[in-house]
Amino acid sequence: MTEVTDRISRRQVDKFAERRAQLATSALRTLSELGYARTSLREIAQNSEFSHGVLHYYFRDKVELITACVKQYKAECVTRYDQIVVTAKTAEGLRKDFAEALATTCREDASMHRLWYDLRNQALFEESFRKDVLEIDQTLEQMIWRVVTTYADLAGRPLAVTPGTAYGLLDGLFTQALLRHLSGVPGATEDLAAAAHQTLPKLLDA
Amino acid sequence: MTEVTDRISRRQVDKFAERRAQLATSALRTLSELGYARTSLREIAQNSEFSHGVLHYYFRDKVELITACVKQYKAECVTRYDQIVVTAKTAEGLRKDFAEALATTCREDASMHRLWYDLRNQALFEESFRKDVLEIDQTLEQMIWRVVTTYADLAGRPLAVTPGTAYGLLDGLFTQALLRHLSGVPGATEDLAAAAHQTLPKLLDA
DNA sequence: GACTTCCTTGGACAACTGTCAAGAAAAGCG
DNA sequence: CGCTTTTCTTGACAGTTGTCCAAGGAAGTC
Known part of the structure; x- marks a missing residue:
């Protein structure tokens, strides 16, 4: 039982993390084009394939989103x-x-x-x-x-x-x-x- | 006649430039504290002794104000x-x-x-x-x-x-x-x- | 199939933004 | 003093912002 639920929850976690990464990538593209000062969550969402509301499902607030972007960028560098x-x-x-x-x-x-x-x-x-x-x-x-x-x-x-x-x-x-x-x-x-x-x-x- | 009006207009120009500098100095203080992304014209005005409307009397728009700030900073450096x-x-x-x-x-x-x-x-x-x-x-x-x-x-x-x-x-x-x-x-x-x-x-x- | 959980949408919200204009206040001038 | 010009305040505007939420769709489970 625990194995199954573990596998499930891990799959969910993976999917969750995957979408987070996807959104972060999208946000990175927008951020790198406009800069921090002029980038809004709606702009980020508009350049992705999702609506602006979904950002708050995957990220607590703007700071957490930006931080995730920065961390993702790190791996590339x-x-x-x-x-x-x-x-x-x-x-x-x-x-x-x-x-x-x-x-x-x-x-x-x-x-x-x-x-x-x-x-x-x-x-x-x-x-x-x-x-x-x-x-x-x-x-x-x-x-x-x-x-x-x-x-x-x-x-x-x-x-x-x-x-x-x-x-x-x-x-x-x-x-x-x-x-x-x-x-x-x-x-x-x-x-x-x-x-x-x-x-x-x-x-x-x- | 021209001399007098010149003197007057120059005094006016000087006063104008003086207040511009004063407002720019005030803006610089606010900007250096908050950074470009989080500084609004109202915030700048609030940290000065004037109202927010006066900024548009001395500066055409936000870009002109910031530019004036930058130029003023230059002289100091x-x-x-x-x-x-x-x-x-x-x-x-x-x-x-x-x-x-x-x-x-x-x-x-x-x-x-x-x-x-x-x-x-x-x-x-x-x-x-x-x-x-x-x-x-x-x-x-x-x-x-x-x-x-x-x-x-x-x-x-x-x-x-x-x-x-x-x-x-x-x-x-x-x-x-x-x-x-x-x-x-x-x-x-x-x-x-x-x-x-x-x-x-x-x-x-x- | 019904049912639960997860995901996504789109709209609403209050707060804030830059900008502008009408008029008050102050200053300059005859 | 009155009158004009300059200077400043106040309030309004349209647009944007981050955040939240109700609703419904999708996916997974039994």
Whole structure:
């Protein structure tokens, strides 16, 4: 009996979680297009295949929906550059691949990334976002740290910076490139690749 | 006749501009506290000594008000580190003063800076903000560039990065520190000072 | 088949938004 | 003083927002 009900309730939970994810994906699309400030629940629902009422069946309130979106986005980000790390054979190869991957991300995932920065900024004002944002930020920092440590290993030189510093520096380059790219400044992503390529060895000791 | 009317109209213009500035200052206080997404014109008016209707007497619409706020903020920022540049005698002194000034700014002007980042992010979504934001961003880049070039001069070593890269790197450190500081992470501003202190010489050629 | 539980809809709600206009109040001017 | 212009307040407007709920459909169970 318990087995059956367990199986049932688990199936229900799965379906529930599945629809939550589906709605979150839909919301992410709308959010990345309009930004946090201008996105309403009705707008999210309208861009999905459901009515606006259903959002409150799957999410307690707006904050819980947005938080779910952020968490879902996290999963997408976390492994973005791991392939590069794994396949890297030389320091120079890693440096080149990483710099170009950054530029490609900036070019092709600009909308999702401006949303990430938007939500990270909301955390500066609204305490309710802070926990999740800090968690994602730390995951990104670790992702960068994997790249940087691998680069140092391949180069056979010790690292000269902390994980936080390495992440802050590279994230700053990305932020700037994103603003310029979305503003239509020509060569913004190429400049990002060049700057990242130039910065990576500076994170190492002489 | 023309002289008199000119004087009068100029006085009127001055009074007009003065009140605009006064309202913008009030709005900046509210904006820096609530963030762009949650700030309404009524809230701004309530935190000023005027009624909400007066805002539309001095500003055509919300965008014009916010833009005026941003421009006013710019004037405050632009000369922030110039004193340090002017009084610097040695590279080491400049490096130490600048790193500590960054940390102090992060500690004491956190609210204004989160607003700046908030508005800069809005520019990623709303085209109407882009022009002014890019202008301010460039001004900040130049401010950083004055610091960095002075540092290189005093150190007697050539610079290895572009103005954009230098600004991006340092701005990234600041952004990260701001998030941590506002999230209550202990030592966030001290870490910023250390990271900036460590980063400055890396911008120079060996 | 009846019955229960789950899911979804669409409408209602109060609160809030930016905007505007009519008129009061204040200031400037003859 | 009166008169005009500038400045400000107040209330109204149409639209939007997050939230909630009654109703009915869908799906699953016996």
